[in-house]
Amino acid sequence: xxxxxxxxxxxxxxxxxxxxxxxxxxxxxxxxxxxxxxxxxxxxxxxxxxxxxxxxxxxxxxxxxxxxxxxxxxxxxxxxxxxxxxxxxxxxxxxxxxxxxxxxxxxxxxxxxxxxxxxxxxxxxxxxxxxxxxxxxxxxxxxxxxxxxxxxxxxxxxxxxxxxxxxxxxxxxxxxxxxxxxxxxxxxxxxxxxxxxxxxxxxxxxxxxxxxxxxxxxxxxxxxxxxxxxxxxxxxxxxxxxxxxxxxxxxxxxxxxxxxxxxxxxxxxxxxxxxxxxxxxxxxxxxxxxxxxxxxxxxxxxxxxxxxxxxxxxxxxxxxxxxxxxxxxxxxxxxxxxxxxxxxxxxxxxxxxxxxxxxxxxxxxxxxxxxxxxxxxxxxxxxxxxxxxxxxxxxxxxxxxxxxxxxxxxxxxxxxxxxxxxxxxxxxxxxxxxxxxxxxxxxxxxxxxxxxxxxxxxxxxxxxxxxxxxxxxxxxxxxxxxxxxxxxxxxxxxxxxxxxxxxxxxxxxxxxxxxxxxxxxxxxxxxxxxxxxxxxxxxxxxxxxxxxxxxxxxxxxxxxxxxxxxxxxxxxxxxxxxxxxxxxxxxxxxxxxxxxxxxxxxxxxxxxxxxxxxxxxxxxxxxxxxxxxxxxxxxxxxxxxxxxxxxxxxxxxxxxxxxxxxxxxxxxxxxxxxxxxxxxxxxxxxxxxxxxxxxxxxxxxxxxxxxxxxxxxxxxxxxxxxxxxxxxxxxxxxxxxxxxxxxxxxxxxxx
Amino acid sequence: xxxxxxxxxxxxxxxxxxxxxxxxxxxxxxxxxxxxxxxxxxxxxxxxxxxxxxxxxxxxxxxxxxxxxxxxxxxxxxxxxxxxxxxxxxxxxxxxxxxxxxxxxxxxxxxxxxxxxxxxxxxxxxxxxxxxxxxxxxxxxxxxxxxxxxxxxxxxxxxxxxxxxxxxxxxxxxxxxxxxxxxxxxxxxxxxxxxxxx
Numbered sequence: 001x002x003x004x005x006x007x008x009x010x011x012x013x014x015x016x017x018x019x020x021x022x023x024x025x026x027x028x029x030x031x032x033x034x035x036x037x038x039x040x041x042x043x044x045x046x047x048x049x050x051x052x053x054x055x056x057x058x059x060x061x062x063x064x065x066x067x068x069x070x071x072x073x074x075x076x077x078x079x080x081x082x083x084x085x086x087x088x089x090x091x092x093x094x095x096x097x098x099x100x101x102x103x104x105x106x107x108x109x110x111x112x113x114x115x116x117x118x119x120x121x122x123x124x125x126x127x128x129x130x131x132x133x134x135x136x137x138x139x140x141x142x143x144x145x146x147x148x149x150x151x152x153x154x155x156x157x158x159x160x161x162x163x164x165x166x167x168x169x170x171x172x173x174x175x176x177x178x179x180x181x182x183x184x185x186x187x188x189x190x191x192x193x194x195x196x197x198x199x200x201x202x203x204x205x206x207x208x209x210x211x212x213x214x215x216x217x218x219x220x221x222x223x224x225x226x227x228x229x230x231x232x233x234x235x236x237x238x239x240x241x242x243x244x245x246x247x248x249x250x251x252x253x254x255x256x257x258x259x260x261x262x263x264x265x266x267x268x269x270x271x272x273x274x275x276x277x278x279x280x281x282x283x284x285x286x287x288x289x290x291x292x293x294x295x296x297x298x299x300x301x302x303x304x305x306x307x308x309x310x311x312x313x314x315x316x317x318x319x320x321x322x323x324x325x326x327x328x329x330x331x332x333x334x335x336x337x338x339x340x341x342x343x344x345x346x347x348x349x350x351x352x353x354x355x356x357x358x359x360x361x362x363x364x365x366x367x368x369x370x371x372x373x374x375x376x377x378x379x380x381x382x383x384x385x386x387x388x389x390x391x392x393x394x395x396x397x398x399x400x401x402x403x404x405x406x407x408x409x410x411x412x413x414x415x416x417x418x419x420x421x422x423x424x425x426x427x428x429x430x431x432x433x434x435x436x437x438x439x440x441x442x443x444x445x446x447x448x449x450x451x452x453x454x455x456x457x458x459x460x461x462x463x464x465x466x467x468x469x470x471x472x473x474x475x476x477x478x479x480x481x482x483x484x485x486x487x488x489x490x491x492x493x494x495x496x497x498x499x500x501x502x503x504x505x506x507x508x509x510x511x512x513x514x515x516x517x518x519x520x521x522x523x524x525x526x527x528x529x530x531x532x533x534x535x536x537x538x539x540x541x542x543x544x545x546x547x548x549x550x551x552x553x554x555x556x557x558x559x560x561x562x563x564x565x566x567x568x569x570x571x572x573x574x575x576x577x578x579x580x581x582x583x584x585x586x587x588x589x590x591x592x593x594x595x596x597x598x599x600x601x602x603x604x605x606x607x608x609x610x611x612x613x614x615x616x617x618x619x620x621x622x623x624x625x626x627x628x629x630x631x632x633x634x635x636x637x638x639x640x641x642x643x644x645x646x647x648x649x650x651x652x653x654x655x656x657x658x659x660x661x662x663x664x665x666x667x668x669x670x671x672x673x674x675x676x677x678x679x680x681x682x683x684x685x686x687x688x689x690x691x692x693x694x695x696x697x698x699x700x701x702x703x704x705x706x707x708x709x710x711x712x713x714x715x716x717x718x719x720x721x722x723x724x725x726x727x728x729x730x731x732x733x734x735x736x737x738x739x740x741x742x743x744x745x746x747x748x749x750x751x
Numbered sequence: 752x753x754x755x756x757x758x759x760x761x762x763x764x765x766x767x768x769x770x771x772x773x774x775x776x777x778x779x780x781x782x783x784x785x786x787x788x789x790x791x792x793x794x795x796x797x798x799x800x801x802x803x804x805x806x807x808x809x810x811x812x813x814x815x816x817x818x819x820x821x822x823x824x825x826x827x828x829x830x831x832x833x834x835x836x837x838x839x840x841x842x843x844x845x846x847x848x849x850x851x852x853x854x855x856x857x858x859x860x861x862x863x864x865x866x867x868x869x870x871x872x873x874x875x876x877x878x879x880x881x882x883x884x885x886x887x888x889x890x891x892x893x894x895x896x897x898x899x900x901x902x903x904x905x906x907x908x909x910x911x912x913x914x915x916x917x918x919x920x921x922x923x924x925x926x927x928x929x930x931x932x933x934x935x936x937x938x939x940x941x942x943x944x945x946x947x948x949x
Contacts, residue, residue, distance in 0.1 A: 006883055007883060010883075056796070057795060057796060062784075062795070062796070064781070064784055064785040065781065065785065066785065071793060071795060072793060073793065073814060074793070074814065087814060088795075089795070089812070089814075107921065111882060111923075114880060114923060115758055115880045115881060115882065115923070116758075118798060118800075118807060118810060118812070118817060119806075119807055119823075120800060120803065120806070120807065132798075133798070133812055133817075135834070135835075373802040373803060374802055376800060376802070376803050376806070377803065378803055378805065378806045378807070378823070380805065380823060380824075380922075381803075381804075381805070381806075383921060383922075425804075425805075426803075426804025426805050427804075445798065445799070446798075455799075456799070459799075459802050462802070599774070599777060599799045600777065600781070600797075601777050601778035601781040601782070601797075602781055
């Protein structure tokens with residue numbers, strides 16, 4: 001029997017030069033931190049840059065439904081970051097550039113999940129694999145094991161270049177200009193650990209797409225993106241910069257309408273240098289590149305990139321990959337073969353093939369999508385999948401941003417056998433790319449930032465929709481649902497037909513899980529436009545929202561009308577009317593299920609919440625004012641929709657003032673409603689004292705109020721800026737709700 | 752760090768695996784966390800994987816141990832996985848893991864909301880989740896099989912049961928043992944604990 005320490009000796013020789021040493025260094029840093037010889041903040045950033053992330057309850061506190069309780073981890077006060085207990089299990093994120101993975105790599109991740117995690121591989125919305133509930137000491141072994149088969153966790157988290165995503169059907173699709181795979185791969189290798197990408201204020205996400213029309217790489221929602229184009233026989237890309245989701249979603253701006261492939265890497269390097277030099281560093285909430293682009297304007301940014309590009313010292317790697325990229329070709333496991341139309345088909349095959357199989361550009365081959373429930377598969381399934389891949393497609397496996405896996409180059413003749421093999425490991429569910437194929441971030445299951453249970457909701461919707469007859473309507477079946485546990489948008493709800501993100505409301509002194517409903521996002525055209533928020537609905541009524549929205553769409557849509565067009569035609573007002581009755585919540589004693597989140601049993605909480613009579617009285621008055629603010633914010637969205645930008649701007653500002661005034665009046669009953677007084681009092685009492693700050697977002701949600709108040713109404717309102725303000729207004733109101741909930745908890749605890 | 756594996760699992764199969772309502776475990780496990788002391792060690796959270804076919808079902812995640820009603824291999828059973836170093840010889844460690852699985856099964860047997868969660872004592876699966884220590888080979892069975900059998904002896908009228916190796920070399924080392932069957936969970940637990948102490 002071997003010693004556990006042997007992994008290092010056994011695997012280090014198999015790793016790329018440098019990687020083994022990096023992992024050794026990280027292992028040493030672990031030991032130093034255990035001896036308190038490295039500051040916890042420094043160690044946290046080190047750990048994040050190695051892909052080892054925190055998980056919910058890692059501060060040693062957990063609300064059990066009756067109160068917040070200590071989790072007495074054995075390592076006591078030792079931390080792995082600020083307020084992050086050493087012993088608390090965490091998440092390890094494994095980067096898969098463009099989602100590419102081989103059967104051998106899949107096997108090793110499966111083994112690692114089995115031996116160091118909970119036996120589940122979770123595919124993320126950025127084509128990574130995440131292992132959850134991993135002890136920090138075990139991360140080193142996982143890094144070595146996956147490093148030995150050529151994959152890494154490096155810079156999977158932290159303020160660097162994250163995984164580079166790419167179209168999962170690159171090279172086999174019908175609409176691409178060319179296969180972006182080798183270019184995405186080259187950029188991944190070039191930027192990994194690049195010195196010019198080590199000084200970012202925030203993360204930096206890159207995507208590649210082979211064409212502009214399909215969803216593929218979702219370039220428009222990325223910090224930096226490339227869309228393939230051929231000009232005069234030369235391969236190149238249009239480059240986009242400054243897209244992003246989160247609290248202030250922005251579409252990427254065109255940086256260059258075309259650059260030859262030979263300029264791809266140096267331009268990316270120049271962008272990294274400019275972002276590293278000028279991007280925000282102190283305020284994390286304004287540190288993504290989209291804020292720099294907004295601040296400078298894309299033209300000035302482009303000028304800076306041009307200037308930087310001109311002085312970059314030459315690097316052979318900029319072009320050394322090009323001959324290989326030009327010659328790049330997939331290596332199918334089998335020769336193409338047409339399906340025998342007379343062959344008997346297994347039960348369930350036809351439906352699976354209808355939704356999960358698409359013909360490749362290469363005749364005789366198809367792409368088969370393996371639909372994973374909530375992006376999860378077991379180690380045993382992963383091994384089974386790698387066996388199936390070896391038999392039918394070889395190395396042609398990709399993960400997708402819809403949390404699935406695709407098998408490429410399946411000979412058409414082998415599709416029935418592939419289906420049967422997948423059924424044998426429980427992975428032959430039909431419905432890929434349909435309304436059943438719901439995307440969800442981890443949410444409150446494991447994420448520290450989760451507000452509502454995105455996975456719980458997604459699981460419930462999936463179960464109900466699978467049994468619902470109404471999804472048989474073709475106009476409904478093709479809709480996409482995406483769920484995020486909070487406003488940070490990891491579930492990519494902005495680009496779904498029907499999106500949700502978690503928030504909560506205080507109702508009669510109790511916290512109630514809600515989801516903000518976001519409708520009409522455009523998945524195609526590389527995440528071509530973002531959805532419209534239409535209001536918060538209690539979590540337990542979201543299945544009714546889905547049914548009402550989809551069935552109304554099916555019955556009332558005009559001939560040929562898309563969901564996006566229908567949402568635009570209805571507008572916020574009519575949708576508000578449609579959903580109005582679903583906002584109601586039964587009293588706590590009448591139906592307590594509304595006060596418990598999906599897939600949970602605890603009374604819902606966002607922290608220590610006690611309900612004192614004084615707090616209850618104050619909250620009810622404040623809630624009344626906040627309701628008014630929400631109404632004004634709603635009107636702002638309607639004005640925006642009507643194209644009345646000046647009114648939308650003014651109403652957004654007024655809504656923020658109302659929400660701020662609501663808080664001021666909790667301490668100054670007869671406070672003046674004059675805007676100068678409201679802003680001054682709010683700032684002095686709640687912002688400058690940091691009482692309004694929450695531990696994750698600080699005070700960022702209040703800043704739009706201060707900026708708009710200081711700058712006054714724009715003389716020539718810009719549609720995108722007004723839309724952003726309207727969205728920020730809703731987030732500010734939500735933040736006031738959160739403050740009230742925290743305050744009620746503190747008051748209750750002191751009673 | 753010892754040279755013995757930290758991760759060892761034991762699984763007792765449900766007597767009636769056909770009528771399992773896995774989500775019903777969610778409130779049970781949350782309540783165990785709230786009450787404390789139902790199972791040993793620090794219990795942290797509940798992980799719901801019941802949507803995954805033949806997966807770990809619903810898990811009670813802990814610091815030292817994970818417990819679950821697990822569906823791997825298509826058979827539901829009460830699973831316990833040790834995650835931190837245990838004390839003693841390999842045999843004592845396996846006995847401790849088997850005892851923990853039985854303790855979890857015993858606690859579930861006291862939960863009226865999950866009447867299906869009742870295990871049989873005539874069969875157990877033991878897995879060494881450490882390929883470096885024990886690859887799933889005949890050589891491993893020869894080397895550590897006797898220690899595992901010795902750990903299971905209290906559940907088999909004092910005699911080490913025969914072990915059937917399960918799975919190929921890509922799987923973790925796993926053996927299945929048919930047991931004579933203790934009269935009840937309490938007697939089985941008592942026998943194991945006595946053995947572990949000895």
